Amino acid sequence: MFNFKIKHQDKKSLARTGIITTPHxxxxxPAFIPVATQATVxxxxxxxxxxxxxxxxxxxxxxxxxxxxxxxxxxxxxLQKFMAWNKPVFTDSGGFQVMSLNKGLCTINDDxxxxxxxxxxxxHIFTPEKSMQIQRKLGADxxxxxxxxxxxxxxxxTTTKSLARTHSWEERSLKEFTxxxxxxxxxxxxxxxxxRFKKLREESAKFVASLPxxxxxxxxxxxxxxxxxxxxxxxxxKFLPENKPKHLLGIxxxxxxxxxxxxxxxxxxxxxxxxxxxxxxVFIGPESGGKLKNKYxxxxxxxxxxxxxxxxxxxxxxxxxKNFSRAYIRHLYKAEELLFYTLMTYHxxxxxxxxxxxxxxxxxxxxxxxxxxxxMK
Amino acid sequence: MFNFKIKHQDKKSLARTGIITTPHxxxxxPAFIPVATQATVxxxxxxxxxxxxxxxxxxxxxxxxxxxxxxxxxxxxxLQKFMAWNKPVFTDSGGFQVMSLNKGLCTINDDxxxxxxxxxxxxHIFTPEKSMQIQRKLGADxxxxxxxxxxxxxxxxTTTKSLARTHSWEERSLKEFTxxxxxxxxxxxxxxxxxRFKKLREESAKFVASLPxxxxxxxxxxxxxxxxxxxxxxxxxKFLPENKPKHLLGIxxxxxxxxxxxxxxxxxxxxxxxxxxxxxxVFIGPESGGKLKNKYxxxxxxxxxxxxxxxxxxxxxxxxxKNFSRAYIRHLYKAEELLFYTLMTYHxxxxxxxxxxxxxxxxxxxxxxxxxxxxMK
Numbered sequence: 001m002f003n004f005k006i007k008h009q010d011k012k013s014l015a016r017t018g019i020i021t022t023p024h025x026x027x028x029x030p031a032f033i034p035v036a037t038q039a040t041v042x043x044x045x046x047x048x049x050x051x052x053x054x055x056x057x058x059x060x061x062x063x064x065x066x067x068x069x070x071x072x073x074x075x076x077x078x079l080q081k082f083m084a085w086n087k088p089v090f091t092d093s094g095g096f097q098v099m100s101l102n103k104g105l106c107t108i109n110d111d112x113x114x115x116x117x118x119x120x121x122x123x124h125i126f127t128p129e130k131s132m133q134i135q136r137k138l139g140a141d142x143x144x145x146x147x148x149x150x151x152x153x154x155x156x157x158t159t160t161k162s163l164a165r166t167h168s169w170e171e172r173s174l175k176e177f178t179x180x181x182x183x184x185x186x187x188x189x190x191x192x193x194x195x196r197f198k199k200l201r202e203e204s205a206k207f208v209a210s211l212p213x214x215x216x217x218x219x220x221x222x223x224x225x226x227x228x229x230x231x232x233x234x235x236x237x238k239f240l241p242e243n244k245p246k247h248l249l250g251i252x253x254x255x256x257x258x259x260x261x262x263x264x265x266x267x268x269x270x271x272x273x274x275x276x277x278x279x280x281x282v283f284i285g286p287e288s289g290g291k292l293k294n295k296y297x298x299x300x301x302x303x304x305x306x307x308x309x310x311x312x313x314x315x316x317x318x319x320x321x322k323n324f325s326r327a328y329i330r331h332l333y334k335a336e337e338l339l340f341y342t343l344m345t346y347h348x349x350x351x352x353x354x355x356x357x358x359x360x361x362x363x364x365x366x367x368x369x370x371x372x373x374x375x376m377k
Numbered sequence: 378m379f380n381f382k383i384k385h386q387d388k389k390s391l392a393r394t395g396i397i398t399t400p401h402x403x404x405x406x407p408a409f410i411p412v413a414t415q416a417t418v419x420x421x422x423x424x425x426x427x428x429x430x431x432x433x434x435x436x437x438x439x440x441x442x443x444x445x446x447x448x449x450x451x452x453x454x455x456l457q458k459f460m461a462w463n464k465p466v467f468t469d470s471g472g473f474q475v476m477s478l479n480k481g482l483c484t485i486n487d488d489x490x491x492x493x494x495x496x497x498x499x500x501h502i503f504t505p506e507k508s509m510q511i512q513r514k515l516g517a518d519x520x521x522x523x524x525x526x527x528x529x530x531x532x533x534x535t536t537t538k539s540l541a542r543t544h545s546w547e548e549r550s551l552k553e554f555t556x557x558x559x560x561x562x563x564x565x566x567x568x569x570x571x572x573r574f575k576k577l578r579e580e581s582a583k584f585v586a587s588l589p590x591x592x593x594x595x596x597x598x599x600x601x602x603x604x605x606x607x608x609x610x611x612x613x614x615k616f617l618p619e620n621k622p623k624h625l626l627g628i629x630x631x632x633x634x635x636x637x638x639x640x641x642x643x644x645x646x647x648x649x650x651x652x653x654x655x656x657x658x659v660f661i662g663p664e665s666g667g668k669l670k671n672k673y674x675x676x677x678x679x680x681x682x683x684x685x686x687x688x689x690x691x692x693x694x695x696x697x698x699k700n701f702s703r704a705y706i707r708h709l710y711k712a713e714e715l716l717f718y719t720l721m722t723y724h725x726x727x728x729x730x731x732x733x734x735x736x737x738x739x740x741x742x743x744x745x746x747x748x749x750x751x752x753m754k
Contacts, residue, residue: 039708042714042715043719045720047696067711068712076704077686083705307449309452309454323423328461331445335440337419339420339422343422
């Protein structure tokens, strides 16, 4: 049911295009995967996400476990049916949120993580087995092994210990997954950890590569500091099998997408375009003045757009840019109207979709580095 | 540019179907007009409102005057272009909001109303002339004369005085409108007032009927008490010309729509379906258990819908009911997701659109009273 085919390998870099096939359809890579934390991409209907053109979305196991609960999602036919998104879905393992949303409120030992719900402070326990069972019930096409996510500042000793635990959890994840996935309806990705240490990243990459995962995620890369992050991923990648799809967890700044596509990463998820949309940041490409220095975005709330009849981005072909002015969208912001979130999210996601499409075309034409240069000004 | 044609007069009541033609298209009556207070039907794109099937929307002059301001809307090409709704638009006169949102904060004399902005407490003055000038800049197809709205509890003396003022304001509105509307791009509706007093309602109806308005609104009917409201409108209607389109301002409960369509009203605007959507009330028809007693609605937040795979309304053909379960929509409510507002508003507006369509068909078949009976259980 699951496979990955490399379509074209760029001649001048590790960038490649490919197709991930899942029970709910194909994902054209490199792809940006919008985040649907609570089984909804905030403010958009699945019809709109489909209209933009996305192949897949990613939901968060931690959130859906707490609310509405995996049994409810299962009863309702799994995530796709639940949210009326009849295309591929990823879920993460819950590991990242358990720890990031519960700083100081979760206790970890080699067996499990105990944490308190951020909703009602009720106590819960996650184990690798439980993460697999939950993700099974949620029914995503691509799921992730349960890992421990560390702060980027963790020292070598802490990271070494944590990595051993993560590796043991990944083996347990794989074992439980194999038991549950007899019908092959899901694919499991292992995760490379190892913090800030090249040696540990290498060790982790080799370990994950040695196990029969369907794909590989790279975790705890926070994008900053940029050069250090790049070096760590570039090093780990060397020890990963070329023919497995690779996902970079939580990364999605424009410049990062170029950096990591160049290293051969295939899929990316990130809340950046949707979260920034909701506070008024509009993404724009180089032809509209988007550049590294302004992070490819501007704020539409600015007074100077009060009477501006131009669209958010004059070079964008999306529904929002074809129909609405900056003045109107600024008005919605000022008037605290719900439609503001919808229009902004739509445009920003369209921007990321279009960017990935441009990237895929450039790879197929062996011009990825040329495109990167155009954008990295 | 503007005209109204009666298509079919019901044989057993005053109900009729008709077509209002405006520069931006036709409105099939009787029609429900969704409210787009700040130039947006809360949480929906104009594409979605169009998909539901509505012919027209109504915006509020008071709100748009304060934000973004009539000059901005005019610069951006008028309301239709501003909000990307290329179909008929109504605006009210601002009179109702000036008084209802500024209780105790506005002072009225025969010349004008002075009020404080509910946004920043800045001082403003509305006159009939100013209301016309603002509505001219906003550029709606159908606009309303400036009137004074009273509390339903106002006594006869107060109402009599207020009515004289309203009538003088309506004459001033008409005079200013005629000056501004040389190109006939807009139509002006007069408004019948007169509070709780049949005699005054009659006087007002006769007065408004004597002036060359394009259509007639009936104001300050709050729907309650039901029988008193009905009696007042039924009485006023007798003195209004049959061939002018009639709008009932702010009314839209299901039972009220039946009551007032039966009396010959043609259009209705009301925030009920959209406002109730946002707090979780789902409208349903008689085939799904909707009746007078439950006000044709239920709350989807109810615990019992936690795992309910059924749509909001099994007999509804809307996008929401064809794709989502009660359990999913309840989940969005619990998780405080923006998509909740969109899906609920979509369904409720679809319900009102479908209801009016059924009403129009029943009139054309001379079966309006039969349909009313089916619903009024």
